[in-house]
Amino acid sequence: MVQIAPSILSADFSKLREEIIALEHAGADLIHIDVMDGHFVPNLTFGPQIVKSVRECTKLPLDVHLMVDNPDDMLEWFAYAGADIITVHTETCAHLDKTIEQIHSLGAKAGVSLNPATSEKVLEYVLNKLDLVLVMSVNPGFGGQAFQSEQLKKINMLKEMRKALPYLIEVDGGINPMTASECTAAGADILVAGTSVFSGGDYKNNIQALR
Ligand code: DX5
Ligand code: ZN
Numbered sequence: 001m002v003q004i005a006p007s008i009l010s011a012d013f014s015k016l017r018e019e020i021i022a023l024e025h026a027g028a029d030l031i032h033i034d035v036m037d038g039h040f041v042p043n044l045t046f047g048p049q050i051v052k053s054v055r056e057c058t059k060l061p062l063d064v065h066l067m068v069d070n071p072d073d074m075l076e077w078f079a080y081a082g083a084d085i086i087t088v089h090t091e092t093c094a095h096l097d098k099t100i101e102q103i104h105s106l107g108a109k110a111g112v113s114l115n116p117a118t119s120e121k122v123l124e125y126v127l128n129k130l131d132l133v134l135v136m137s138v139n140p141g142f143g144g145q146a147f148q149s150e151q152l153k154k155i156n157m158l159k160e161m162r163k164a165l166p167y168l169i170e171v172d173g174g175i176n177p178m179t180a181s182e183c184t185a186a187g188a189d190i191l192v193a194g195t196s197v198f199s200g201g202d203y204k205n206n207i208q209a210l211r
Contacts, residue, residue: 002180005029005063006031006193007143010194028203032063035065048081063085063190066092111131114133114136120133124161130165131167132169138174147173191210193206
């Protein structure tokens with residue numbers, strides 16, 4: 001069964017607590033939090049204080065996606081704020097193996113994300129240490145972009161490479177009911193969705209439609 005991780009990037013920030021509670025009631029499996037630093041990506045979003053506030057609103061796992069340069073400097077902040085999964089971008093890590101080790105030593109699950117132009121092959125030597133691989137199906141920075149279908153091949157490759165390893169495959173960007181079924185057919189375990197959960201209609205129906 002595929003898991004749905006709504007991205008609160010598309011939530012109404014003026015009523016974040018209600019939004020989180022509504023997502024929980026609507027059947028979300030995780031809460032996806034997009035941390036952007038205005039350097040690695042051209043947008044600026046949440047810091048650890050917001051993650052801590054979200055932590056106080058829900059028992060759902062917090063899936064923190066760090067789109068930041070020098071993530072090593074911030075891992076402690078987000079772990080102490082209550083992140084269950086911390087995902088870094090391989091493009092930002094000079095010593096990826098060490099970063100993964102550091103996330104685990106803080107008691108969180110470790111994920112690594114790949115930009116659309118980054119090959120899954122860069123993960124070959126760390127795959128056995130990962131809890132999650134996050135395939136970006138848009139260039140990170142903003143919600144509401146179109147799904148890049150070339151990424152289906154990457155999802156499939158990661159499924160092939162997994163064999164008996166335990167990592168989950170998550171896909172982020174442009175997920176709607178149609179692209180969701182393509183992703184799960186290719187091997188995705190978790191789908192991140194912003195626009196298609198939050199824009200219009202009822203969150204429960206929207207999440208159900210993705211499932
Ligand atoms: C993009 C973010 C995504 C974004 C997805 O940089 O990482 O999590 O919120 O938004 P949609 O579902 O609108 O593409
Ligand atoms: Zn994300």
